[in-house]
Amino acid sequence: MPTITIRLTDQEHVTVKQAAEDEGVTLSEFVRAALHTALPSAQRPSDTLGGEVPPPDSIPLHERQQLALLHRILANVLPKDANGPDGDREYQLRRAEVLEKGYTGEYHTEVAGFSHELSKPDSTLLMDILDMFRVITASRARLDKEEVSLDPKIEYNLVFRGFDFHEPLEAQMAEYTEFLMNDGRWTDLQEQFNASDRGNSHVPMLGAYRRMLNEYSTIMATRRPGDYRGRLKLSAEELTQIAQASIHPSHRRHPSGDQAEATSQQTD
Structure with missing residues (x-):
């Protein structure tokens, strides 16, 4: 099996090692699982992508x-x-x-009817995405009250559209999202979710959400620790940065000033 070398700080190594021990797996297994979650769906092991569990060849x-x-x-x-x-x-x-x-x-x-497990990292990723859109939605509502307008293309990319039902992992995330909302959580996003064909984006969204989440996390890192109210207030400029991060690098503004259409900006 090929190997790769990852350089970590001493503190990062201690943190990752402790996380692996908490999960009851080796450091190598923990890092491999974390890397799997970062791979595009088409390149990940099939048993990490949702969908129904195949029948066992044998049962003890x-x-x-x-x-x-x-x-x-x-x-x-x-x-x-x-x-x-x-x-x-x-x-x-x-x-x-x-x-x-x-x-x-x-x-x-x-x-019959059983699905592959939605891994803990994928579950955490989903909740981070939902938290991000909750803050985005609250911030947009506040700007509306202050009569601060955003470019329509920016507004378009700040709407939570669910996931692509044709992608096994995204389909399972959509099902989990609906489960959470039916359980009374993240209901402030339910209107957006339902408006998008009940959470079916019809195009892959996970790549765009990851890019948005990276930008969102960078912005949140500038907030003072414990400043909960500050975390719920994204400025128009910050919202624009997050929306622009959703655009795939190959679709971003070129030196000529051309830019891809908004409808194609959020695909992987």
């Missing part, structure tokens, strides 16, 4: 015994006229039989 005996027992218990507690997502008594007994007799060709029923 003790797990088969546990699952079969659960199916038999469920078969005995379901109402006689059960017709819900758990099926009826006969359905549960068939599932138990599949496990007891080891019919591996039918194991797909045990994982």
